[in-house]
Amino acid sequence: MKRKVLLIYTGGTIGMEKDYETGSLRAFDFSNIFEKMPEMKLMECEVFVHPFATPLDSSDMGPGEWKIIANYIHKNYNEYDGFLILHGTDTMSYTASALSFMLKGLRKPVILTGSQLPIGDLRTDAKENLLTSLYxxxxxxxxxxxxxxxxxxxxxxxxxxxxxxxxxxxxxxxYASPNYPILGQSGVHLNIDKDNLYRSNPNIEFHVDNHISEDILFCRIFPGMNLNHFKELPTMKVLILQVFGSGTIFSNEKTIETLQAIRNNGTEIVVVSQCISGGISFGKYENSNIFSRIGAISGKDITAESAITKAMHLIDNPNYIGSFSENFAKCVCGEITE
Structure with a gap:
């Protein structure tokens, strides 16, 4: 029996071709993908294509599009064995992270891929990425x-x-996964490290949690930063601070006063690291203790992309028991190391 895979094309470089008159890249009609890549017909799975009506640059992908994708997967969940989402590369990690929180009780593969070069280029990476993702x-x-x-x-x-x-x-x-080992690698054989794979709670049936809040701000701390600018910010539900190393920030009375004022306004503060590898460890250095004192939340070894989408998902979400800080500190679907 051939497995059935639903391919959802959202846009991105992988679905573009060069207009040789202008030299510019333009999207082609992705419903004709089998003509562009006849080798797809040789796959051991059946591929069904659902393109977005208007292909989007990945910089235009956001909560609205995440919901469209999640709901379309839900609508077709029982009809297909797996799902492949073709996506622009710039924000693919945001979409993948958001979907991981929205698709509850997932028991089927949802793979995202794209390419750095268009599918029609001679040196393109698109074909390998697409074909192996289907596998x-x-x-x-x-x-x-x-x-x-x-x-x-x-x-x-x-x-x-x-x-x-x-x-x-x-x-x-x-792409990199600096704080978690790879799930698999393709070569002559498709290798999978089953010990690294995530499994949902078996008691949770598949469903979509569409709750997304945009009442969030992300800010990268830098040396010499003028914290007075924080006073000009409107009140928000969550402020994510990307700080130095394992959780340090310049230590002075002004810093404490400013961050405490933000907390007193009811804003949750999540702390993530500017380092690609490693994570937050409150108390390791004296200059991290300020965050413990004001009740900030450690992002541990979460990526910035995942921290943002996790916060958006958890803010005022009625489907979670407990406070925002309690739920953010937990591992929801393999996004942090506990």
């Missing part, structure tokens, strides 16, 4: 999907979606 999206064993989470496949590596970040705009090997 991963249709990978089953004993009638059970091997991958049961949201993942990104790029340049021979399968990565947990909410652990990824895009670290290169130039190289084909554009």
């Amino acid at each position: 991963y999206a249709s990978l089953y064993e004993d009638q059970e999907a091997i991958i049961q989470e949201v993942a990104i496949y790029f340049e021979y590596k399968l990565l947990r979606g909410n652990r990824t970040l895009k670290y290169s705009a130039e190289y084909f090997d554009a």
Whole structure:
């Protein structure tokens, strides 16, 4: 029996071709993908294509589009064995992270991929990324999907979606998962490290939690930063601070006064690291103790992309028991190391 994979094309470089008159890239009609890539017809799975009516640059992808994708997966969940989302590379980690929080009780693969070069280029990475992603999206064993989470496949590596970040705009090997090992790697064989795979609570049936709040601000701390600008900010539900190293910030009375005032206004403060690898450890250095004193939340080893989408998902979400701080500190779907 051939597995059925639903391919959702949202836009991005992978679905573009060069207009040789103007030299510019333009989106082609993705419903014709089988003509562009006849080798897809040789796959051991059946591929069904659902393109967005208007292909979007990844910089235009946001909460509205995340909901469209999540709801479309929900609508077709029982009809297909796996799902492949083609997406622009710049914000793919945000979409993968958001979907990981929204798709509850997932038991089937949801793979995202894209490319650095258009599918029609001679040196393109698009074909390998697309074909191998289809294999991963249709990978089953004993009638059970091997991958049961949201993942990104790029340049021979399968990565947990909410652990990824895009670290290169130039190289084909554009994504990294610095604080979690890879889920699999493709070569002559498709390798999977089953010990690294995520499994949902078996008592939770698949459903979509569409709750997303945009009442959030992300701010990177830098030396010499004028904290007076914080006083000009409107009140928000969550402020994510990206601080130095394992959780330090310049230590003076002004810092304490400013951050405490933000907390007193009812804003939750989440602290994440500017370092790609490693995480937050309150108390390791004296200059991190301020966050414990004001009741800030440690982001541990979460990525910035995952911290943002997790916060958006948790703010005032009626489907969670407990406070925002309690739920953010927990591992919801493999996004942090506990």
